[in-house]
Amino acid sequence: MNEQLIKEMKERVFAANLALPDAGLVKLTWGNVSEIDRETGIVVIKPSGVPYGQMKADDMVVTDLEGHVLAGALKPSSDLETHLELYKAFKEINSVVHTHSKNAVMWAQAGRGIPAYGTTHADTFYGVVPCTRQLTSKEVESAYELETGKVIIETFTKEKIDPMAVPGVLVYGHGPFTWGKTPQKAVENSIVLDEIAEMAEVTEIVNKNILPIPQYLLDKHYFRKHGVNAYYGQG
Amino acid sequence: MNEQLIKEMKERVFAANLALPDAGLVKLTWGNVSEIDRETGIVVIKPSGVPYGQMKADDMVVTDLEGHVLAGALKPSSDLETHLELYKAFKEINSVVHTHSKNAVMWAQAGRGIPAYGTTHADTFYGVVPCTRQLTSKEVESAYELETGKVIIETFTKEKIDPMAVPGVLVYGHGPFTWGKTPQKAVENSIVLDEIAEMAEVTEIVNKNILPIPQYLLDKHYFRKHGVNAYYGQG
Amino acid sequence: MNEQLIKEMKERVFAANLALPDAGLVKLTWGNVSEIDRETGIVVIKPSGVPYGQMKADDMVVTDLEGHVLAGALKPSSDLETHLELYKAFKEINSVVHTHSKNAVMWAQAGRGIPAYGTTHADTFYGVVPCTRQLTSKEVESAYELETGKVIIETFTKEKIDPMAVPGVLVYGHGPFTWGKTPQKAVENSIVLDEIAEMAEVTEIVNKNILPIPQYLLDKHYFRKHGVNAYYGQG
Amino acid sequence: MNEQLIKEMKERVFAANLALPDAGLVKLTWGNVSEIDRETGIVVIKPSGVPYGQMKADDMVVTDLEGHVLAGALKPSSDLETHLELYKAFKEINSVVHTHSKNAVMWAQAGRGIPAYGTTHADTFYGVVPCTRQLTSKEVESAYELETGKVIIETFTKEKIDPMAVPGVLVYGHGPFTWGKTPQKAVENSIVLDEIAEMAEVTEIVNKNILPIPQYLLDKHYFRKHGVNAYYGQG
Incomplete structure (x- = not known):
């Protein structure tokens, strides 16, 4: 194994995990971040149930794509x-974040996708952030965590959503997963997701008949920040 | 009396009491934590109405199970x-926490138990967190604090709830009590209880027809973390 | 003038003013605390519109009860x-706090008094925290701040409320005033008032048919902390 | 160019940008503040997409009023x-702030202006904070940021609102802009705008039939702080 690669991955994954409670997204030991190195197939992920203060x-x-622990x-x-299931299906992502923000x-508990009610949403998520269907008892009882990955992929496939354009999902009755090119980006997507979830809640209270923003405004804001014609930032 | 035991209990109970305002669960002097040593029957509890900053x-x-002050x-x-009433009835618990989080x-003021709307709930509470009935005027006027304990126990008995599986309750018109094997665990349960209470509030706003999660998902999450087949954490 | 008295009053009033942003009750320069010395009639109050960081x-x-500036x-x-109008009418109070918490x-904007939905309320406020009627255009245009005091007193007189038992009020369309024996106590009452206001908001959302707690529970909690039979705290 | 002037403007604009996350109004790199020097026409604005911690x-x-970068x-x-469009139309303002608070x-997502429900609103905004109409697809696709400025100006012109009396606006489906004589004042107006937005949300929940405060109370509070007869503060 490439020691230097693993060391750097561990540091990035560790920093990204700590960023979650700092952003107010995680209490106690909830939440986890992983990163994959696509060349070697090496995955680095937070340990289970270790308090943040002691980590x-x-x-x-360190694991491989089949979940075998290689080190640690x-x-x-x-x-x-x-996480592994998402890495297998979504080839462009290098990091996955799960929180109970x-x-x-x-919204996950309410079983509803988050409509794009404004530009804060559109800047990061190109359309509705979908909510999966409920897992069946068979899925939950057989291989729960694997099936959670599968139902996310099924949602994106069925609804023809590009996981790079909508880098996050709500799992019905459970909570959010987000992803990105890097752990930092995946964490940022979790921050945005929680923020737009709150904004959407109250938007519906302030105006019971509100509709999502029109497609042309969604396009404008999303492509102002993403893709070949992006002009936001210093890139 | 075992001086060393009492010293350690005082330190744990003190730390657990301070953890409450740190977690945002307590303002002013509200809230209290106690611990019991089951072998000796010694109970250690926060003093009444002392500001946290000076404590x-x-x-x-230090008291015994009948409430006689042994030291302090x-x-x-x-x-x-x-607290004492709960220790007498719930033999497996060693710590009780009360807050006005x-x-x-x-939910206590609304007189409703908190339905299990998601896995955040199921990870800690195996089903509805119940709300007691309202105390009668006779109960309030005779031995209010004792009767508060009794009505909690009555609720768990009547509804056939295992207090280790649902380590918390709402007292009608008043507020929450939680408990656990240790002061730290009992405090954690207070943190989770307030979090799931807030999540449930808004879940019902976002989807007015939402139902609790199915029993098989409740089972999965609860038993992933508790009991002989638990596989969460490093234990 | 008693230099020592004024020095101590200034320090208490200053500390109480700083406690407001610390408790999250005040933004920018909103909010003010005063104290009266009943023997000399000396009043000390925050200056107008000075940023907290520079104060x-x-x-x-320093003023007298007629509002003449004696020093500063x-x-x-x-x-x-x-403030002065409240000191003249409510003889037992020595400090007044106003915030826009x-x-x-x-609730003030909604024009509703806060019902006693639970014991957190009852511990400090012995019944509904009332909301005044709306001031008339004549009252607002003639002597607005004086009339604000008068309408508070009118509310307590008409509704036969003891200002020591309910140490706070909402002024219609404006915001809260609280009071107490000391600046620290008056600030505490502002903290509690904002907390129970938030609790009451959501209580009504979680249970649309909720009623205030019964009188016997209100009595129990209020008199557990106040009056000759109080047994809360170390007093 | 006046080096000293630009240096001072940069420092003020930088400080004002940092004040936004400090006040909880901005996450990640969202939000921006600019200042104009009316004599020279020099504008200083935050760079695009630079993390606050590194800025x-x-x-x-540094730009001119046509958006040509002069330095940096x-x-x-x-x-x-x-920002530039607002500076051209609103001659009395010297700073503009945009956030996604x-x-x-x-409210912007809900497409509603914020009614003046209380004196906290009236102290800063002399009447409804308006919400613009939705931009057309043509406006969004041609010159989005310019048209955003234009629709704000259109709103103030059509509704005959003085931008100095109502120093802020909501852009439909997007978010708030505020302004003022100085960057500090423009930031303060953003703080107040978010606060009154939250107050108005819950005011409507607590009383579904609430009306805005009467004109005479709006007048009283606004003119207590603004204009020749102001008597709030030390000015």
Whole structure:
């Protein structure tokens, strides 16, 4: 194994995990971040149930794409199988984040995708952030974390959503997963997702008949920041 | 008395009490934590109405299971009798926490138990967190704090709820009590209770027809973290 | 003038003013605290519109009960006349606090008194925290701050409320005033008022048919903390 | 160019930009502040998409009123054209602030102006904070940021609102812009706008039939703080 690569991945994954409670997205030991190195297939993920205050970069667990632990004394996050399934299906993503952030969970519990009610949404998510269907008892009882990954992929496939254009999802009755090119970007997407979830909640209270923004405004804001014609930022 | 035991209990109870305002669950002098040592029957509890900023570990009050003060110059929390009643009925718990945390109080004031709308709930509470019936005038006027304990126990008995599986309750018109094997665990349960209370509030706003999660998902998440087949954490 | 008395009053009033943004009750320069010395009739109040970060204890303004500035280079809070009117009518109070704290303002703007939905309310406020009627155009245009004081007193007189038992009020379309024996106590009452305002908001959302707690529970909690039979705290 | 002038403008604009996340109004790189010097026509604005933690005063971008970059290695905020359009139409303002602050966005997404429900509103905004109409696809696709400025001006012109009396606006489906004589004042107006947006949300929940405050109370509070007869503050 490439020691230097793993060291750097551990540090990035560790920093991204710490960024979650700092952003107010995670309480206690909830939430986890992983990163994959696409060349070697090496995955680094947070250990299961270790308090943030005691966690060190070196505690991050190293696995392969099949979930075999390659290094580290600790057990990986119990959500590992979900992460791996997403890496297998969504070839362009290099990091996955799972949280129980309050507002995203509220929509997941309500079983509703988050409509694009404004440009804050459109800047990051190109359309509705979808909510999966409910898992069946068979799925939950057989291979729960794997099936969680599968139902996310099914949602994006069925609804023909590009996971790079909508880098996040709500799992019915559970909570959000987001992803991105890097752990930092995946965490940012979790921050935005929780923010737009809260904005959408109250938007519907302030105006019971509100509709999503028109497609042309969604296009404008999304493509102002993404793709070949982006002109936001210093890039 | 075992000096060393009491010293350690005081430090744990003190730390757990301080954890409440740190977690945003307590304002002013509201809230209290106690611990019992089952072998000796010694109980340690926060003193009544002392500001958190001035409180020291040694201010914690030592009593027996009948509420007699064994050591300490200060009066115990006025809620002591409720704690003692819970220790007598719920033999497996070693710590009790009472707060007026905002969201849990809102449900207590609304007189409703908190339905299990998602996995954040199921990870800690195996089903509805119940709300007691309203105390009668006779109960309130005779031995209020004792009767508060009794009505909690009545609720768990009548509804056939295992207090280890649902380590918390809402007292009608008042607020939450939680418990656990240790003061730290009991405090964590208060943190989770307030979080799921807030999530449930907005879940019902976002989807007026939402139902609790199915039993098989409740089972999965609860038993992923508890019992002989648990696989969450490093245990 | 008693230099020592004034120095101590200034320090208490200054500390109480700073406690407001610390408790999250005040943004920018909103909010003010005053104290009266009943023997000398000396009143100390925050200066008008001075940023909290630049304010010093010595900037507090000294006036008499008629609002004449006795010492200090700065203008007193524009709400001075309201404070003075309350001191004249409510003989037992020694401090008044005015804030625009979010949740209390929401009820004031809604024109509703806050019902006693739980024991958190009852511990500090012995019944509904009333909301005044709307001031008339004549009252607003003639002597607005004085009339604000008068309408508060009118509310307590008409509704036969003891200002020591309900140490706070909402002024219609404006916001809360609280009071107490000391600046610290008056600030605490502002903290509690905002907290119970928020609790009451959501209580009504979680249960649309909720009623206030029964009188016997209100009695129990209020008199557990106040009056000759109080047994809460170390007093 | 006047080096000293630009240096001071950069420092003020930098400080004002940092004040936004400090006040909880901005996450990630959202939000921007600019200032204009009316004599020279020099504009200083935040660079586009630079993280707040890495930004230095010297990174602020210097442009003229037509948007030509006069100094600085970085690209200006993508919202520059909106700022410039406002400076051209609203001759008395010297600073513009744009944020995605949560509560103001909620009203913008709901497509509603914020009614003046209380004196907290009236102290800063002399009447409804208006919401623009939705931009057409043609406007969005041709010169989006410029048209955003134009629709704000159209709103104030059509509704005959004085931009100095109502120093802020909601852009439909997008979010708030505020302005003022100085960057500090424009930021303060953003703080107030988000606060009154939240207050108004819940005011409507607590009382479904609430009406705005009467004109005489709006007058009283606004003119207590603004204009020749103002008596609030030390001015």
